[in-house]
Amino acid sequence: MREQTQTWKIGEVAQRTGFTVRTLHHYEQIGLLRPSGRTESNHRLYTRQDIERLQHIASLRALGLSLDAIGQALDQRGALLETLERQLTALQQRREEIAALEAHLSGVIGLLREGQPASTSQLFDLMEQMTMFEKHYTKDQLDQLAKRREELGEDTIKAVEQEWPALMAAVKAAMDAGTDPADPEVQRMAARWKELIAAFTGGDAGIRRSLDTMYEQEPQARAHSGYDPQVAAYIQRAWEAAESA
């Protein structure tokens, strides 16, 4: 009538379950799985129940749960479903983050491969711009911008990028000379300024707003483009003069 309870030493348990001895030590240390007994010489003894618990741990670990979450799920029956749902949400979120990183990374790799930027620092300039863009524009807006660049063609884009600094310098010169914003030459430059922005935004008001916020919030963006708030205010006045005319 003796209840003979079979037990296993740690090495046997390790071999049968695929856990390492160290891992079993660890699980005992954090209180996740305490072997039911010890031999006289202090060797751990695991019962069938212990091994069952270990298998449950393995199942939950296979779902990516943390040891902490596993402990809670096993000790408070009923919390299981909720724990798993939280885990699913966390995984989905993590996967979306990774997908976004991948998109960003692919973009940078594309720049590096095709554009062959002249210098490393130029590459980093480009990367910073990309990061800023991805921060201030929605995904739809970025798609629109990409389509627009394609429509315009590389040559047009390069031409515009070269024209910008020249135009800003000319406007700044007129401003510094105290020229009236209503002056015909300034009006011509203001109109051209408007055209260049429209070429970039494609006339989309949302993209225009995102562009403005980016320049407001990112000193980097201002520094990079040579944007000057005083010049911007001056152009603003020129536009207003044109409207009231």
Add this chain to the structure above:
Amino acid sequence: MREQTQTWKIGEVAQRTGFTVRTLHHYEQIGLLRPSGRTESNHRLYTRQDIERLQHIASLRALGLSLDAIGQALDQRGALLETLERQLTALQQRREEIAALEAHLSGVIGLLREGQPASTSQLFDLMEQMTMFEKHYTKDQLDQLAKRREELGEDTIKAVEQEWPALMAAVKAAMDAGTDPADPEVQRMAARWKELIAAFTGGDAGIRRSLDTMYEQEPQARAHSGYDPQVAAYIQRAWEAAESA
């Protein structure tokens, strides 16, 4: 003619770049970014070049690179493209792993919600089975099995699952009684056995092979289904007798 080099203290750098002071300490400690100077009172002084390097670090960190990889990429120009490509591959792999986890987890949550398994230990049995299945069957095979279950309908599946243990017990009894495998009654049971397997596999040879390997390699699977190698060998002989007849 004095070259006046502007410098910033750690708090200023932190504020402008969005890193924390502790992080800058850390970057110095691991040699990723060493400020170019110190004041008399030992306060760190960062130059414009230091801050540029910090911005490059930020760009690369935004791509998910480890600090170690960032250090290498920045110190050995040319290694950059390769580093980024490795990172992209790693991210893709990680994303696929997460997707697989999600699929597994969704399955388990589905079981928990719909099936409402009677006890926790029953749920874990189911989970272990799922894990084993996902290990031994290809994705295509799992899809096929799912489709097949749908075709058969819940009632048929339950009926079959109930019939199994009874059939195995009957065969075992015949075997224990020393009945000849060619005996008509044993032949009837062997034929039924074949039908039940076919109902599960849908006659697919690949699925049949996966099922066999699973029973060979997973003591868990054998224990769970009550599978007995001696009974299996007996059935084998019955099938051979049927063929040679």
Add this chain to the structure above:
DNA sequence: TTGCTCCTCACGTCACGTGAGGTGGC
């Protein structure tokens, strides 16, 4: 006596967060 298994520390990993305890400039 020789292997093999078991034991208990305890450091290292990754990228910092969070104090603790103290000093220097306005």
Add this chain to the structure above:
DNA sequence: TTGCTCCTCACGTCACGTGAGGTGGC
């Protein structure tokens, strides 16, 4: 003198891997 910034340790995080040094059973 009071704040504020700066400094240098140093522990904690997560799930163990990897020794180090030593003991017990066949």
